Amino acid sequence: MSRIGNSPINIPQGVTVDIQKDTITVKGKLGELTQNYDAVSFDLSDNVLTVARESEAKDHKAKHGLYRSLVNNMVVGVSEGFTKELELVGVGYRASNQGQVLDLALGFSHNILFDIAPEVKVETVTEKGKNPIVKLTSHDKQLLGWVAAKIRSFRKPEPYKGKGIKFVGEQIRRKAGKSA
DSSP states (O other), X not given: OOHHHHSOEEOOTTOEEEEOSSEEEEEETTEEEEEEOOSEEEEEETTEEEEEESSSOHHHHHHHXXXXXXXXXXXXXXXXXXXXXXXXXXXXXXXXXXXXXXXXXXXXXXXXXXXXXXXXXXXXXXXXTXXXXXXXXXXXXXXXXXXXXXXXXXXXXXTXXXXXXXXXXXXXXXXXXXXX
């Protein structure tokens, strides 16, 4: 029994949900998101959306919780939005942006120029004495996570000195260096 799939989704004020045969569309003040689905059915009544599966097959049980979580993320995204912050740890590591182009100086011979999808808003914060921070904001949680993971992949945090791109608040497992 899927405990996640059984919990209802409360639809906030200003968000509309359109249920078609095999797609669900959620519109809100921050944007519009669409998701294809199968093996489940959606029921909207009194601003509460419930998800029911078609049978007790293992595949249908797995998709029950999956589609409930995806639709809940869509509802939260179009009403409130999501934010991820990345911190650049290392001497000389810098970040700046010109519109949707992120310019990263990560210790390579050339800067990395990364075009960011128009659905994701990017902002860089640089304060003296602190590590640069890249702030990403979007209504699409899947796209936001992909963009953040791609930026992090340019220079993953290493375990000896902790240098690299990490999420704000992330703990890096540190290793001891060579013993003399």
